[in-house]
Amino acid sequence: MTQGQLARWIADTLTLQFSGKRLNEGKLLELGLFSGEKRTQMLCLHTVGELGLVAGSNRIPLVGAIQLIDGVLSLDVGLIQQLVDSTATGDERYTPNTARREVRKLETAAMHEQWRKEYQALKKKWSNMSDVWCSQQIAKMACANGKRPETIRKQMKK
Numbered sequence: 001m002t003q004g005q006l007a008r009w010i011a012d013t014l015t016l017q018f019s020g021k022r023l024n025e026g027k028l029l030e031l032g033l034f035s036g037e038k039r040t041q042m043l044c045l046h047t048v049g050e051l052g053l054v055a056g057s058n059r060i061p062l063v064g065a066i067q068l069i070d071g072v073l074s075l076d077v078g079l080i081q082q083l084v085d086s087t088a089t090g091d092e093r094y095t096p097n098t099a100r101r102e103v104r105k106l107e108t109a110a111m112h113e114q115w116r117k118e119y120q121a122l123k124k125k126w127s128n129m130s131d132v133w134c135s136q137q138i139a140k141m142a143c144a145n146g147k148r149p150e151t152i153r154k155q156m157k158k
Contacts, residue, residue, distance in 0.1 A: 007031055007045045010053075013075050016043065028054060036084035043084065055084045112155045114143045119156040131157070 001009075004020070007029050011018035016032030019042075023030060027048045034043040034055070046052040051062040060083050065076050115138055122134045135153035138144055144152060 003029065003045070003047050003051075006051075010045065010075065014043070014077070014080070034080060034084050036081040038085045041084045043080070053080060053083060055080075058083055058086055111143065111145060112158070115152050115156045116158070118143060 007020065008018055010016075011031045014031070014034060016034060019030035019032050021030040022028070023044065027046060028044040029047055031043045031045055031053075033040055041055040044054040045062070046054050046059055052059045053062055053065055060079065065079050067074050067076050118138045118141060119131075119134050122129070122137055126134075131153055132149070135149040135156060138152050138156065139147065139149040
C-alpha cells in the first residue's frame with residue numbers, strides 16, 4: 001500500500017473530504033478537516049520516518065491509532081479527537097492575511113466619499129431640502145450600492 005492509498009483510506013475511514021496536498025517539503029500529506037469535541041483542525045499524515053497523524057503541532061504514531069476489531073482494520077476515533085482537541089488553537093503554519101480586509105475598507109471609504117460628494121452637489125442645487133431628502137436621492141443613484149437612505153445619511157456629513 002502506498003502512502004497515497006494509506007492517506008486515502010484514513011480519510012475515507014474518518015469520512016473526511018480528502019485534500020491530498022503535500023506540505024512542509026513533502027513531509028506532511030493533508031487528509032482533511034477533522035472535528036474533535038472542542039476544535040476542528042486539519043489532520044495530516046506525517047510521511048517521513050515513522051508514520052503519524054499530525055494536528056497543529058502535535059503528533060501521534062499511526063500504529064497507535066489503528067485497531068483490529070473482529071478482523072477489520074479501523075481507527076481509534078477517540079484518540080484522534082484527543083489529538084485534535086489537545087492542539088493549540090493557533091497553527092504555526094497559519095499566517096493571517098489582512099489584504100482582503102484592507103481592500104474592503106478602502107472600497108467602503110471610497111463609497112462613503114462618493115456619497116459625500118453627491119450630498120454636496122445636491123445641497124448646492126437644492127439648498128432648502130433636508131438631509132433625509134438628500135439621502136433618499138442618493139439611495140436612488142448607482143453609487144448607493146443598494147444601501148438604505150438612513151445608512152447613507154449617517155455617512156454623508158462626516
